[in-house]
Amino acid sequence: MIDNDGFRANVGIIICNRQGQVLWARRYGQHSWQFPQGGVNEGESPEQAMYRELFEEVGLKREDVRILARSRSWLRYRLPKRLVRQDSKPVCIGQKQKWFLLQLTGAESRIDLAASGHPEFDDWRWVSYWYPVRQVVSFKREVYRKVLNEFTVTALNGQQSTPFKGKPEGGRPRRRRRNR
Template identity: 65%
Template structure:
């Protein structure tokens, strides 16, 4: 399902542990690392795609995570020309992504990258929240920056400006505990 501008709808997954580190996955057979992500199928909501992709790529279920937040709109990246399949119809020039920030509720040993017959990843590690910006392939970097910046206040409340009053911080904490509208 490619839109009229040539972008394929997709979900991006930022999975955080209780220490605020994020899951960083290595693409199978490559020295390329990224956040888990995947396409949204016809008649599938972004949230449904999120949980399907989470199961396929990371081996986790809806009960293993909690949605903390999601990006307000679509974030787009264009593929480099050499990666665009010119002979496919319609031509996909890139991806438009809805990003989800999840809190992992289960032990690390529940992560399993090979639950499907064709896994996309062969390894993973916990990294600091901002680490992926310096490591991701260049054509995805701007989308990663936008997603991480938008979602950071929901995961990293300690990095909020020190000028906030205690009462405002308590309201912010309560808001984080409510289910986000994604």
């Protein structure tokens, strides 16, 4: 669904573990890493889209997670001009995203990047909470900063955290196995 301004409705998913780390996934066959995300289909609510994308992208089901927070508003980013497909109608110039913060309640072994048969990711790992802000592609960085700031207190179990402005502290990722 693309709105009148050219932004595609989309959901973003931040999955955290009990240590306050977040799931960071590598795009299939690429070197870019990001949070799971995906489009909202016609007639689908953002929450319905989130559960569908959660399974399609990381193999988790509703019973494997608990919703901790939802973003207050839609957050937008523009695609770089080289990624805008001018020949498609309507033209999509970016994404508007409703974000969800989820707590993994099921076993980590339930994460299955190939569950849908069409994997979007080929590797994943747990990283420190602020690590993604510096590592995501530049055009998504401001949205990541905003949503992580919004979710900070909830994600870190009420611990105070300074809103991200510059370089995040720590953050050597912990490697996880690939799904093949």
